Amino acid sequence: MTAIPKKTAIPKKAREHFRLNAVSRKTEAAFHLVLGIFALACIIPFVFVIIISFSSEDSIRRIGYSFMPQAWSLAAYEQVFRLGDALWRSYFNSFFITVVGTVISVVMCILYAYPLYRKDYKFRGFFSFLSFFTMIFGGGLIPTYIVCKDLLGMSNNYYALIVPMLVSPFYIIIMRTFFQTTVPFDLIEAATIDGSGEYTTLVRVVLPIMKPGIATVALLTALGYWNEWFLCLLYVTDRKLYPLQYLLMEMQRNAEFLARNSSMIGASGADAIRTLPSQTMRMAVVVFIVLPIACAYPFFQRYVVEGLTIGSVKG
């Protein structure tokens, strides 16, 4: 993505030339200031939440949430770890759903986008429309629920947490654009003349040059799965299947529901509320959710930026 190809050595003269055509040092300093501040603002809240999750309750009561708490404490994490199995299982579920979902989803996406890119494919128009139409029109929550749950058996299984998100027409469009911009059509014609079958061409010839594009769609898909909780709310009641994001969401929904109905639940509701997780504990769960993203993402980011660079140029 850099303006100057990194690996080629730039002749000195040319470098000076760039400097000549660059903004003044003062202006550039101002640019750094603007971008730097915004960039910092993008990660500071996360740092803040990490600090809060390590702050002692006592310190919070005295000085509130602060970047410099009076005392540190692991109490919130002890509470989270007390979830025990539930925590690790939901961690596993999140990873499992994300990995399996992403792999299947990306494979399907490639298989659908590839013929759409093939100018010589007869039903291109029809299938384009088939997917594009669903970007705009849908049946609504309850009808989809009826179909998924009652006709397709999505209830209390991983299937329910994976299948409803498998296809995104938007990613199909992105993927098709990747094909259009990275894969020259001559390449396919050449392969065809060599007698290569369609699948062989796709796997041997096309995919190797598509890596950044695939990485991009894969990462976006994976994020979708990692952050998803509504499917779990709709289709899953078995706690063994909860993903991490839903664990947090349920804490929140429990609190919200009890808030709305505590007079109805009556006195026994007080016990339920007593066992509700504290704000700091919820902050700790947030850290658990964000941490894998924060760790994995700098590695993927390079591919994604590269991928978006290619995919966005209109072909």
Place this chain on the structure above:
Amino acid sequence: MKKMLALLLAAMMLLAVVPVFAEGPVEITMLLEGNNVTDDAAVLEKLNAYLAEKIGVTLKPTWGTWGNFDQLALDYVNSSRNEYDILFTCSWTSNEYAKYAKKDAYVRLDDPEDNLLEKYGADLTATLPELLFEGAKTEGIDGEKGIYAVPGFKDFATMNTWDVNVTLLEKYGYTLEDVKNAGFYGWGDIFKTVKEGEEKDGEVFYPFVFEGAVVERFVTGTPIVTGDSNSLLSYYMNTEDVSTPGAYGNVFFNKYATPEFEKFVKQMREYYLAGYIDPAIAIGETATDTWRNAQNTARYLISSEVSLYGYEYTTSEARGIQVAYLMTTDAPYIDNTSVQGAMMAISSKSEHPEEAMKFLNLLNTDPYVMTLLNYGVEGIHYTLNDAGEVEFIPEARATYSPWTNGVGNVTILPPQKGQGADFQQRFAEFYAGSKKLPIYGFTFDSKPVEIEIAAVVNVKEAYALSLCTGAVDPETALPELLAKLEAAGMQKIVDEANAQLKTFLGE
């Protein structure tokens, strides 16, 4: 390809529709509300052996939690519903009893053509007080009144109380009598003294913590109107004698347009501005946490509680202070909302309504079944002490604690530690002294004004909590609210409710 797909679909639909015929006991599925159950294996093993032997049924419960029940139940009743035979319902969850009985979601239990209650629920009918069934009567899709769910036998009368931290009160030289005599409008001085005293060491102290969404009822003496789950209507009770009509007679008002309401919110505003109320109570998200936390840590002076018999003991023990409850009416009052506060309905989609009824009958009459399902297995989840009281084993109980009120007849449970062997008897006697409201039996059917309600609810939601907690200035916010309610069609809702009430009272 399309043909293939059609075939595939047809096959799937068939699979979904054709019931599986199997030998042996029938499996009954049940959706419950508000639980903390992660391991039910031990309970189900014992329970199912017993049930299979006794009525040829096994039970498969789905332990809905507070956080997911509303969505589960709402989607369930509205979808094609192949999943549950029995589900928890009541007047305040999304699968609202009266509303969905009217929409044909539940089996009519006293259907003259197929009277399940009579056939399989004889013990049940004999055990539960007649007035519970009376309160459970509601209209079905055919407009006939009937019983569409088994009402839970619990604290079926409402007891609105002020929860007073007596220990703290006495520290500042006041007595319970002072609180009682001053009343809500005269607590300012007490709050001031206690707040100043408690804040000497620099920590913030809010003497008045309450549940913002309902505290208005305590002050103005207005019960929940059954069917009005969004709190739009007010009915004024006679708090001196709840069995007789109040000053206005049997009539409904726009809750927010009465002089009583205005007086109440102005007082709340005064308390709020004086710093007696925690601002966090005015935010939906933090309100309950704040309220309950203050109670549990005993950092409050006066609080609100919809209480029940024998609760002083439990809370005093848990909070390490002396707690007293001041009732805001002369006696606990029986209204449909409290009677319909926890019920078990059989889904109108169930393939096994008869077996479901047999099970409900047992659940409400057989102490073994009820205790097992609520408290778990003796020796694993709890032990019985010499006084015959239940003592929980914390680790096991943590993996299995259903919401007792949401299950069935709580009066056949053994007493818990400290309640005394004769607890259930005293409990029953206490509630025998409760009084029926004059409009007992009335349920507001919101269907004719559904559109207005959808609009009005959004208006009301934006103001109610902040007005009732004093967080906004009623001088400006109240007229604004009233104007918007008016524009959204509030009057139509009130008129409809009053018309229905007239019909009900036979005027």
Place this chain on the structure above:
Amino acid sequence: MTAQQPIERKHKRKRSAKTFWLTTMMLPVTVWLLLIRYLPMFGISLSFLDYRLPTRKLPFPRNLFKSPWVGLKNFNFLFTSESVTMIRNTIGYNALWIVLGLLISVSFAILMSELTKKFLAKTYQTMMFFPYFLSWVVVAYFLFAFLDPTNGMISRAQKAAGGEVIDWYNTPKYWPYILTICSIWKNTGYSTVLYLSAITGIDRTQYEAAAVDGATKWQQLIHVTLPHLKPMIIILLIMNVGKIFNADFGLFWSVPMNSAPLFSVTQVVDTYVYRAYTSTGNVGMSTAAGFLQNLVGFICIMAANSIVRNLDADSSLF
């Protein structure tokens, strides 16, 4: 003719074989679309029905045929006095954010492309992209850490300074700004990368030629950079305009903590419909609302596209 025939036949066979194999690739997604997207479209009919619940005697889908036809009654609740607010909010926020998001991310992309310290530019980019990966629930907690009335950092700072503590979650007037900041905060990184990539794709010699001709940086921007960005700006605009009647549910629901006093500025179509569904349980009404949203989105996308096509045929989406 006879000599050519076998070759042609062979070609034909080859062509149909190709079509066959390519079609098999479409199968997985097609089946998915038909089952999970198209099949539920029967639900659109619920918009016009007084939906009867399925029962044992009247199972699905027979209950649909027993549900009385009510015409447009289910749409009424979208056109009450209250709905003006949520329609204003939905369209207002969307329009504002489309423009603001465009300005900010294009400017950021341009600023970034001018940086000579590439390592720093990359670091900024990495940091700015981060919020895009978070869910709104998580963002809501981030914000809460600052605004919580009892413990929030800003509230405590206000208290410490002796000023009046702003009751953020009860004061609507701040929320248009807060929501805007959140939306920009979360999405800028992503679109900046998109635009930056388009800028880096521009042939450097064009700038050099312009510089040689004595064009200032500003003139280079107007005459070289922006024209190159135009197609992408237009595509993203059309896509966004198509969603002008849809709001990001998580942003408007989770971030303001579902706080009721803020509804006047946080109520949007999606939250309004969800609240109406959970408070009335009426399937017809929520389906009607969804259908109307789709319809409006469809009209907007078509309108935007045809306007673009009239102005500049090459840039239109289809």
